[in-house]
Amino acid sequence: MTSSYHRLFRTSAAAALLLSAAVACSPTDVTASSAVPTPSAEVAKYCEALHKELPEKVIENVGRTELSPESPLTAGWGDPAIVLRCGIDRPAEVGDPKANGVEVNGVSWVVDDRGEDGLRFITMYREAYLELLVPASYHADAGILVEFAKPVAKNIPKSLEDPKF
Numbered sequence: 001m002t003s004s005y006h007r008l009f010r011t012s013a014a015a016a017l018l019l020s021a022a023v024a025c026s027p028t029d030v031t032a033s034s035a036v037p038t039p040s041a042e043v044a045k046y047c048e049a050l051h052k053e054l055p056e057k058v059i060e061n062v063g064r065t066e067l068s069p070e071s072p073l074t075a076g077w078g079d080p081a082i083v084l085r086c087g088i089d090r091p092a093e094v095g096d097p098k099a100n101g102v103e104v105n106g107v108s109w110v111v112d113d114r115g116e117d118g119l120r121f122i123t124m125y126r127e128a129y130l131e132l133l134v135p136a137s138y139h140a141d142a143g144i145l146v147e148f149a150k151p152v153a154k155n156i157p158k159s160l161e162d163p164k165f
Helices: 002-024 041-051 143-154
Strands: 060-065 074-077 081-087 100-104 107-113 119-124 129-134
Touching: 002 107, 041 143, 081 107, 100 143, 107 143, 129 143
Parallel strands: none
Antiparallel strands: 060 074, 074 081, 081 129, 100 107, 107 119, 119 129
């Protein structure tokens, strides 16, 4: 009887350990990750100013979420995360004459529909390039850019550089 008791105890302890590991790894504890851009000091200053004025909520009242690593060059909303990265290198899409574009409240964006991966928006004609990645699960369109237009227009100066077509 003693050996059955020890076996039961070991099995229960192992199950409890696995359960606690599963809870520790649950989605509520997961922090989204995003590569942090490495812009020049001037561009980083624009991005840091922008970061302070980003909206707390975006489409469908989706609130801010933490990204890893934390940085004033990145921000996130929701789960899965809508991710903004400021100070990215100039993407090829910006100079593509076939790229879809949209202007929202004075801010121009390239719209890259990535199908099942969602939408990628990239600013144009600004001193810093921003990328906004919106997962397909949000069923978003360019309307999400309204939330970002005012802070971008205020903190990222217009560029004199035209895209090279």
